[in-house]
Amino acid sequence: MTDQELKSFLDEKYLLYNQPRFIETDPISIPRLFSRKEDIEIAGFLAATIAWGQRPTIIRNAHRLMDWMGYRPFEFVTQGDVEKFDRFGDFVHRTFNGIDCRYFLLALREIYRNEDGLEALFTEGFQHSGSMMEGIFRFREKFLSYQPEIRTQKHVANPMKGSSAKRINMFLRWMVRDNQTGVDFGLWKDIPASALMMPLDVHSGNVARKLGLLKRKQNDWKAVDELTSRLRDFDSEDPVKYDFALFGLGVFEKF
Template sequence: MFTHRELFELLEEKSQRYNRPSFIETDPIQVPKQYSQKENIEIAGFLAASIAWGQRPTIIKNAFRLMQLMGNNPYEFLLHTEEKDWGQFQTFKHRTFNGTDCLFFLRSLQHIYRDCGGLETVFTKGFQIDNRVASALQHFRRVFFEVEHEARSQKHVSNIDKGASAKRLNMFLRWMVRTDKAGVDFGLWRGIPSSALMLPLDVHTGTQARQLGLLSRRQDDWKTVLEVTEKLRTFDPNDPIKYDFALFGMGAFE
């Protein structure tokens, strides 16, 4: 088994290897990367992250299709169109995410940007309850489901109160919050510090964390996210989630 120092050096080396612009070429983050306006980055990032399960080329293709259906300007689309004109989304499908879910997501995002100050405001208000990302995720979910929706759509926004690992939401927060010189994450949001972020736990990061002795829990749930993130904070308390690049890269590319 690795010593703490050996683990630190390995994680640092792998983070630097994968946290670079070439990472974007195979990652859904390329979808919001096409935009410069903050609100477009947020909306494109949220929608791309929301359908980020399955094969990555399919995720990216379908996320770009969503952007095209919104005229490649999602913020203007949500501000200046009405649901009666959204017929083109009824046939959208990504795995179990269908047209009904898509129309609800757009309706909820429209509510968030018209009435709630935008995604950053909603997540930050939740975080400010007790300076925990868990509270940000809980508050966001409450706001997101304030508008009318079918029960089926609830499964597409992780509920950590039921133990979900919230991989896609944590990945979205990493994109929006983390800032460094590598040029991958956006670092747009200032109200949530990088030190508070949680690992986007998926099959790659979980497998690698267990192989390296960073995780003892076998299931991929919220308690596991808490355990592994606390371990990563022992290597860098200010930016523990930079090691997402190391764990994911080792699992996906090696």
């Protein structure tokens, strides 16, 4: 395909899959349960954190987290004694366990009480350099500054060490991209969609390679940068909209 044909193909698939009817089977269904900004952010961040493996399991375990918070994540995280976090000691999602979950809740408590929340933290990191890579890294430094166990640190991606940061990039897509179709939220106004990076996973990576959009074989940050740069050729203002196209082609069409 020529570049114009490829762009038209991806635009068609983007329009097909960027639709609310696909929300039910996607982790974004968890923050979509809420209307309060802070509830959406916390629910979205936790759902994105455990978004690897089978999607029904991801959604079931994310609902479990919300249920234990009384479906009031912001109130639960920021109010009352921290001893209530102990109930999450039995939580397990793949390698993310109760130790990790309890630390995440403690870190979110500090961030919303003392750092003006997740939006302020990511925005400050991004605006420091204009780079989403550094924005994620600076967020990671703050998030892991409350003395986590070593095992917990691997659950916050570090793009400076080559991680694709798929789940954080997905969360950022949810928060930043506009809400015109009722899928992403468009809550954060000071990070432009043009700066977002692709949430690269096995499905989108394989499809991107088949379409000639990605040459790098590893799904690491260099591949994220290569693919996002290529997609900016098709839409410089909103390159990660093609996440819907590549993921939909891989998961729903087995492209």
